[in-house]
Amino acid sequence: MSSEEIAEATGVTSAQVRKDLSYLGSLGTRGVGYQVEGLHQLIMRQLGLVENLPVVIVGAGNLGTALANYRGFSQRGFRFVALYDVAEDRIGTTVADIPVRHVDRLTQDAAQEEIAIGIIATPAEAAQEAADRLIDVGVRCILNFAPVVLKVPPTVTVRQVDLAIELQILAYYRQGTASPTRPTPIAEDTL
Amino acid sequence: MSSEEIAEATGVTSAQVRKDLSYLGSLGTRGVGYQVEGLHQLIMRQLGLVENLPVVIVGAGNLGTALANYRGFSQRGFRFVALYDVAEDRIGTTVADIPVRHVDRLTQDAAQEEIAIGIIATPAEAAQEAADRLIDVGVRCILNFAPVVLKVPPTVTVRQVDLAIELQILAYYRQGTASPTRPTPIAEDTL
DNA sequence: CCTTGTGAAAGCATTCACAGCC
DNA sequence: GGCTGTGAATGCTTTCACAAGG
Numbered sequence: 001m002s003s004e005e006i007a008e009a010t011g012v013t014s015a016q017v018r019k020d021l022s023y024l025g026s027l028g029t030r031g032v033g034y035q036v037e038g039l040h041q042l043i044m045r046q047l048g049l050v051e052n053l054p055v056v057i058v059g060a061g062n063l064g065t066a067l068a069n070y071r072g073f074s075q076r077g078f079r080f081v082a083l084y085d086v087a088e089d090r091i092g093t094t095v096a097d098i099p100v101r102h103v104d105r106l107t108q109d110a111a112q113e114e115i116a117i118g119i120i121a122t123p124a125e126a127a128q129e130a131a132d133r134l135i136d137v138g139v140r141c142i143l144n145f146a147p148v149v150l151k152v153p154p155t156v157t158v159r160q161v162d163l164a165i166e167l168q169i170l171a172y173y174r175q176g177t178a179s180p181t182r183p184t185p186i187a188e189d190t191l
Numbered sequence: 192m193s194s195e196e197i198a199e200a201t202g203v204t205s206a207q208v209r210k211d212l213s214y215l216g217s218l219g220t221r222g223v224g225y226q227v228e229g230l231h232q233l234i235m236r237q238l239g240l241v242e243n244l245p246v247v248i249v250g251a252g253n254l255g256t257a258l259a260n261y262r263g264f265s266q267r268g269f270r271f272v273a274l275y276d277v278a279e280d281r282i283g284t285t286v287a288d289i290p291v292r293h294v295d296r297l298t299q300d301a302a303q304e305e306i307a308i309g310i311i312a313t314p315a316e317a318a319q320e321a322a323d324r325l326i327d328v329g330v331r332c333i334l335n336f337a338p339v340v341l342k343v344p345p346t347v348t349v350r351q352v353d354l355a356i357e358l359q360i361l362a363y364y365r366q367g368t369a370s371p372t373r374p375t376p377i378a379e380d381t382l
Numbered sequence: 383c384c385t386t387g388t389g390a391a392a393g394c395a396t397t398c399a400c401a402g403c404c
Numbered sequence: 405g406g407c408t409g410t411g412a413a414t415g416c417t418t419t420c421a422c423a424a425g426g
Contacts, residue, residue, distance in 0.1 A: 009340070010340070011340060045364055047359060047362070048360060048362060048363065048365070049359065053362055056359070061257070061260075062253050062254075062256045062257035062260055063257040063261075064251040065257075066207055066252070066253035066256075066257050066355065068256035069252075069253055070254075070354055070355070071315075072338050072355050073354075073355050076355050076356055076358075076359060077359070077362070078355075079360075091260075091349075109204075116362065117272065117357075117358060117361055117362060119366075124263075133236065140365070141258070141361050141362070141364075141365055142361075143357055143358060143361055147263050149201060149202050156292065157361065157364055157365075159357055159360065159361045160202075160356075163258065163261060163352075163358055164261070164263050164264050164267050166350060166352055167246070167264065167267075167308060167310075167334060168238060168240065168267060168268070168307055168333055169350065170334050170348065170350045171238070171239065171240060171244055171268070171269075171307065171308060171332070172238055172239065172334050173332075173348055174307065174308075174331070174332055174348075182342075
């Protein structure tokens with residue numbers, strides 16, 4: 001597959017494809033192109049996604065449930081250990097085969113297996129406490145969906161996802177003429 | 192409120208705050224700071240978010256429901272008109288006061304009121320058809336949560352949100368020492 | 383004083399364009 | 405011939421640092 005074809009399929013430029021891949025080594029064959037299967041393997045390894053990383057979700061509401069059901073996580077190097085909530089009627093159930101437990105069990109579960117990433121899918125009010133609990137049990141990477149800025153020690157990495165901002169960005173480039181700096185979609189079909 | 196305080200509250204640098212705001216004019220008072228209320232008004236207006244933009248969600252599953260419940264959308268210039276689905280047991284219900292309707296009603300609803308943005312929160316398999324339907328009824332801005340690259344005419348703007356990618360990015364900067372700027376070049380042992 | 387507003391510098395990312403190689 | 409790999413050029417963003425101004 002040529003860089004031009006990869007570009008087409010992923011919505012980026014061919015120069016970008018070649019430049020990016022060049023950072024990983026000389027992966028293609030001149031006059032021929034790239035071997036996608038090998039590329040996929042190499043990139044997965046390079047990103048450290050071969051060992052299924054243990055992930056927990058705090059908040060088993062609609063968003064937490066949606067994330068648990070989102071197929072593709074498991075195929076991309078992640079494994080959900082559990083969802084945590086405080087609502088009694090949810091605890092003990094399962095979502096997409098993932099158990100829903102009371103947040104108080106976090107300590108116990110974290111002792112058993114190191115949690116690589118914690119996802120916060122709680123309402124805004126509960127997000128900071130969720131973060132504190134995660135940090136308490138040794139989680140150092142947090143993906144936060146709640147619309148608040150979390151206060152965390154510098155050893156902890158937080159990645160903020162604000163769904164409303166996505167809508168706002170889209171709304172901004174609404175009237176035809178304005179063009180976004182990052183114009184293209186990201187490919188997902190090769191899995 | 193000083194640029195320093197705004198920086199603290201939002202998680203960016205103070206220089207960034209000042210530079211960004213400077214593009215909108217001289218909004219602060221030297222020696223004093225900025226008036227947040229006025230800033231908020233101005234920015235909302237500048238982004239064209241004063242007129243509550245009509246938004247529809249296709250897919251009333253967990254993700255669609257989570258989005259409908261996500262408070263803050265309405266406070267940020269958006270108004271959900273309806274959720275659309277094909278599952279009979281969902282149709283006729285409401286989610287956060289928003290009616291759930293059959294996708295076939297899209298045409299009718301779009302004729303009544305111009306839809307500014309369509310959100311796709313369907314499974315991957317249904318995403319392209321959802322996009323086609325939205326485009327059919329005149330929607331030109333699409334926020335896509337399904338992990339597929341949508342094929343759309345150039346007049347339509349698509350913004351892709353891939354939740355798994357967020358996790359992957361976070362996972363990459365896990366081992367403390369890894370720095371965003373410098374990808375570690377590695378020998379190509381595969382391929 | 384204190385904080386903004388902003389040129390200049392630095393840093394980072396994308397695109398160009400072409401030599402090198404299959 | 406065709407396509408990769410890559411320096412060089414371009415463009416964009418962030419940071420620096422300080423004069424201007426309440």
